[in-house]
Amino acid sequence: MANTANYIYQATEYNLSGLAGISDQTLEMHFKLYQGYVTNTNTLNEQIAELIAGGKAGTPAYAELTRRLGFEYNGMVLHEYYFGNMKKDGGVDPGASSAFYSAAEASFGSYDTWKTDFVGIGKMRGVGWAVASQDPTTGRLSNHWITLHEIGNVAGYKPILVMDVWEHAFLLDYKPAERPKYIEAFFQNIDWDAVNSRLGAA
Numbered sequence: 001m002a003n004t005a006n007y008i009y010q011a012t013e014y015n016l017s018g019l020a021g022i023s024d025q026t027l028e029m030h031f032k033l034y035q036g037y038v039t040n041t042n043t044l045n046e047q048i049a050e051l052i053a054g055g056k057a058g059t060p061a062y063a064e065l066t067r068r069l070g071f072e073y074n075g076m077v078l079h080e081y082y083f084g085n086m087k088k089d090g091g092v093d094p095g096a097s098s099a100f101y102s103a104a105e106a107s108f109g110s111y112d113t114w115k116t117d118f119v120g121i122g123k124m125r126g127v128g129w130a131v132a133s134q135d136p137t138t139g140r141l142s143n144h145w146i147t148l149h150e151i152g153n154v155a156g157y158k159p160i161l162v163m164d165v166w167e168h169a170f171l172l173d174y175k176p177a178e179r180p181k182y183i184e185a186f187f188q189n190i191d192w193d194a195v196n197s198r199l200g201a202a
């Protein structure tokens with residue numbers, strides 16, 4: 001079938017082999033899940049384009065497919081932020097002179113308070129993400145819990161540090177109740193240069 005969507009997303013390749021506390025096996029499985037979101041995003045766009053071309057915009061089928069865009073698009077994009085803010089031999093904490101440290105201090109009073117909040121969100125029960133976002137208008141950072149992939153995102157805010165806390169992110173390496181151990185491992189792998197480069201001036 002000819003593709004009628006006007007843009008095809010491609011999965012990004014990440015080389016994250018050898019992370020601390022997150023196995024290559026986990027990453028391999030996780031990359032496949034991510035690629036599924038990319039595929040599903042393209043499939044939805046294609047099917048919606050076909051419905052529009054066939055004069056079926058506004059039909060129940062069109063509405064149902066359109067409602068699924070938030071889940072698939074955010075599943076794709078949040079994984080790209082997540083994989084993109086990790087690296088082998090990353091650092092537990094950013095340097096005190098880094099842009100992120102300054103932004104966390106300005107927004108939360110101290111970096112430690114920011115981290116307590118971010119880690120606390122990561123431990124929340126449920127399926128989702130912990131995300132530190134920046135308000136592009138004020139430059140202020142705030143931490144958010146995203147249920148699934150799409151519930152809790154703030155319109156226009158930029159994800160700065162993204163942590164996947166769906167169980168698939170750690171279940172091959174830790175028990176379901178050991179999410180705190182995975183969060184500790186995640187912090188050992190943060191690519192703070194990548195995180196700092198996402199911050200914009202207010």
Ligand SMILES: [Fe+2]
Nearest residue numbers: 164166168169
């Ligand atoms: Fe994931």
